[in-house]
Amino acid sequence: MSTAAPPPTDFNRLWLTETIRLREEFAGPLEDGEANRRARAAGGNLTRRIQTRALWLAERDGLLDALRHWRQGGGLALAILLALAVGGGASLALAALGAEQKGPINVFWALGSLLGLHLLTLCGWLLGLFFAADGGGGALGRLWLWLSEKLARDAKVALLAPALLLLLQHRRLGRWGLGLLVHGFWLLTLTSALVTLLALMSTRSYGFYWETTLLDGDTFVALTQNLGALPAMLGFSLPDPATIRASADQALSVEAARQGWAGWLLGVLLVYGLLPRLLLALLCLNRWLSGRAHLAPDLSLPGYRLLAERLQPSSERLGVCDAAPETLPQVPRSALGRPAESTPALLVAVELDENRPWPPVLPGGVGDAGVLDSREQRRRLLERLAGQPPARLAVAVDPQRSPDRGTLALLGELSRSAGRTRVWLLPPPPGETLNDERLDDWHIALNQLGLHYGSDAPLGWLETGDD
Template sequence: MRLREEHAGPLEDSEANRRARADGGTLAQRIQARALFLAQRDGQVQALHHWLQGAQLALAALLLLALLSGIGLAGAALGDGQRPVNVFWALGSLLGLNLLMLLGWILGLLLSRDNAGALGRSWLWLSEKLARDASAAQLAPALLVLLQRQRLSRWGLGVLVHGLWLLASLATLATLLLLLSTRRYGFVWESTILGGETFIGLTQAIGTLPALLGFALPDAELIRASGDSALLSESARHSWAGWLVGVLLVYGLLPRLLLALLCLWRWRRGCAALQLDTELPGYGLLRERLQPSSERLGISDAAPAQLHQPPAGTGPLQSQGALLVAIELDSQRTWPPALPKSIANAGVVDNREQRQHLLEQLSRFPPARLAIACDPQRSPDRGSLALLAELARSAGATRIWLLPPPPGEALDSARLDDWHQALEQLQLAHSDSAPLHWLETGHD
């Protein structure tokens, strides 16, 4: 909401500020309460749901792409079994792109303040496109701004990136095991300018770590013999297959798993420490409106038992009492009518100051039942209807009393129909008769 106000100018927030002040709490809590009310009123919450749906669809698409990519890498590495498998070409197919992207991520982590990665940026872009909501355009930038305070974007998107590569590696490993179990492959190495001793050293160096986990490591004689042709013995095939699976597991799958766990740990730790920065210029302008200098700050003593002081967060569900108020009545009308002692009279609201005073009182002491008297001889303009809606949100139940015309005057039926239509759109109950019995007893 701060970014939206910086882009489009201040929003009309009198009701939001009043509700935030009534809820109490720290300045950060009041700013969040104000933002939530404005977001619900202006459709930002609904846009957030659309963006989250788009993000889930984008994530599902990336998961499917990772799964298919992992299967394709294994198929490309081993082939159809009609020709011998060049072990280092197969190794490059299985690990080449993975290791290059991993190196790029590590360099970005070391050299840049915030490293989102290509996959992370693709996910954010695709999420926005799939949301199909113009109000969601500022959600992704707001998310990145929020996460940059604890440098959380690199860790949050890191979980996504490493998780996708982990899924691709798992799919590659599963497909590799399936192909090795159902087809007979022969393994060779080929080179024009490099000798056999070079491949022996390289193969054994790469296979050292997998060998510590129990995977097969071809001996020097087997590696040297595989340079001439694919060996037909079962032990040679098993040795090369075990070496290939172990290298994929140790250098492809385990690093992504460990980095995903690291990013997840840093993400959760950073989220726990994430707080609203109330020193930003946009929030500084709200300080006086949400936490006035005349308001007492800090811990206050409990109110005396004989005084009515609703706790912070009092709303219509905790309301009590009955109240009658009139809006913009003609001075020739006799007001108020005779009222029982159980019904309070708020008088006639005619100007902006009286409206603000009444709304402030209702935010502190919301009535269980509120009757609003209106003169149907006046047109139902947008300002009056907005006030009716705002008053109704401050009470447990509300009824609109459309007053009869003064003696000797005729009622304009067309204007009365306009009132009925407008009140039905606001979903406010209305009546042409005095709802005093309902105010007093709560039923008709």
Template sequence: MSPLENPTRNRLQRLWLCEALRLREEHAGPLEDGEANRQAQRAASGLPERIEARALWLANRDGQLQAQQHWLQGARMALGLLVLLAVLSGAGLALSALGDGQRPINVFWAVGSLLGLHLLLLCAWLLNLLLTGKQPGVLGRLWLWLSEKLARDARAAQLAPALLLLLQRQGLSRWLLGLLVHGLWLVALLSALLLTLALLATRRYGFVWETTLLGSDTFVSLTHALGAIPALLGFTVPSADIIRASGDAALPIEAARHAWAGWLLGVLLVFGILPRLLLALFCLWRWQAGQRRLVLDLSLPGYSLLRERLQPSSERLGVCDAAPAQLHQPQAGNHTEGSQGALLVAVELDPLRSWPPVLPKGIGDAGVIDSREQRKQLLDQLNRFPPARLLIACDPRRSPDRGSLALLGELARSAAATRIWLLPPPPGEALDSARLGDWHRALEQLQLSYSDSAPLNWLEHGHD
């Protein structure tokens, strides 16, 4: 299967791969991308689409696609751990606020225990959003760190920085991490609400307020102010008489306990859960809207250098690329769209050998490939006019090195069907059996058919 025929990633994942490869090439130098550029030129017409196609091809070859999937799996596992932590934290808030029921609950201490940290961090998030909006925050950094650790793939090291750079350039990181933060707080507060309901339903609590400096009117006003919005939603609010009476001791009256419990639940819902829910929905809306505007910054040096290679103003021969940072295993394949005709080509033959043989009418001769320039010219021609049948002649007296095998695989991917012709030795010479065995193993690994006799009938008619 061609790298460009892999299951299509969504647009964010494709742009993410482009950014990760850009960082990798800036750090380790340019990659060997001759075939990737040709495949990208064949697959798309615009420069951004060609950059995406090139990145997808190289990522498939070098394992970045698999590393991205490992990182995403690690991100899901990290999110699951954070959700579990949020559930436990919410339960801890409820237990610390209500206690075991042996002592009366100070209602304002209970509100502070349930909502104090939430409101403090909510104000900090809003302040960060207004001032910079680009810092990931504690939960965001923890999630990214856990995602990378759980990925367990060294090739995923540049994925997290690439994702942050891509999103920050479009101002989207604040909304993604904001969705994460508000979602986790929403889970924690819902957990606190559910456990609070369970405790209030199974234990008998008394409610009091205590003060040394303030008067009862102050607590009456504060209680009514906090309960105004919950009252609109149907939650009970203690009357002024109940509030004043609760300043001395917990009232044994059932109505008083119900009023204070309803007030506490309403305050938790209105000032804790609803703000986090609304902010999470707002961040989700901004995130989804921003994804549609997400594009590559083609002014960056890494992408500017690709412009001439992917959209050349003129065709040039003999382009020399830097050595690849990591060798890859050659692969064969086929190209079936628009292929027609038959072609014979030889690779690195002895100049003393008589070539080409007598060919039937209608079979093209591509000559002998000896240089980088000839290789590029032939591959460019096959990219435009792929043959239905391609016969590649090789001299088995030479060793099947990595460069030769890579060329065979690349040629095979440019034709609908390919066979290898292992030429017989000149008269008076014999083939090295060990070297011939190396050729057989290498071609079998490439899944290419081979023979030691000329399959000219197959080349002419498509069968033997």
């Protein structure tokens, strides 16, 4: 497994934990013996152990790399959306002022072109915030998730987006995260429109007018002044009633009138377009950051409840209930074996025939872990190594046996439980010959595992660490 990449952030650990839970819910429990041992050895509360287990499984099964690919795809999808926002904002401004139009501009048609879609989507987001189950992320949020998955180009990312949404639903963070995306998109769109308007109005001369059939002039005067009241407080110009009335049906050629209408249009765009999106984006960012700081796995879910006993056994959760006796029973040292912290080097054998003498004479400082014949013996040794890994570990195997998948998996797990590991391919007993084809199978398998091996006894290496 790769170790070059930096460790995932706390949020990514939570995301991977939820992805593993979702995967096991759909496909059944994963092979997690080593992951559980490492989680118990790492310690911490149940939440931390669940995350440690999930991170190890994600790295083993390629989900950690898939997450990196998904995030790269998400960044690229976001860049595409930002480019669309900039281009869309410029298009709104060009449509509002009629880039190919030489005549005057209907000021209210221009205003509708600039703010109409923005107001519709804003109302849709507000309705979704209060009534939609997903918090109103809308089509833009779903588009970003879809693009992120497609651009990741990794078949293993299929569960990442659903796991992300489920994780965010625990504290109703989906609405704020996707809301930040939506309002950020529109903030950039309207900013692009405002900059384009400024550029066009600075380099071309525009006249503005309004017209109506059903409404009277007083209605347009009141509407114009009411819309321009807030922008006027920020210093934008507000046409007086006489100028508004005079602009009916035809644009005034007076420079002050043209500048007054241009300032009014820019101010209305800023106050009713950019500022609401900016404030809502800041609100979503604040709620996102505060909620994310308290985000944690939902331990009430069945998948996590099943892990509690495996990662935090009842005896560990209950602690010591009885008072300590005045004297503790003495256990012979021979029954305990050599403690791991005093054995920087350890020798263990896997499934040896009973007629083979074992163990060899060991140099000082080298511990003997015996012969692993049963699953329970393997489990006990792996539990011991998870808490106290030796600096050097030699594993003796009989190359007369086939390198089956169970033995190779055990060798891989033992090698990850020690600083350095070597496999000792034992010579055949006297009077027997070694099968060359089977020995070649061992060489191929150990090379694939990346383990050092040899037929010479590694006792000197165990004692000194020198090659």
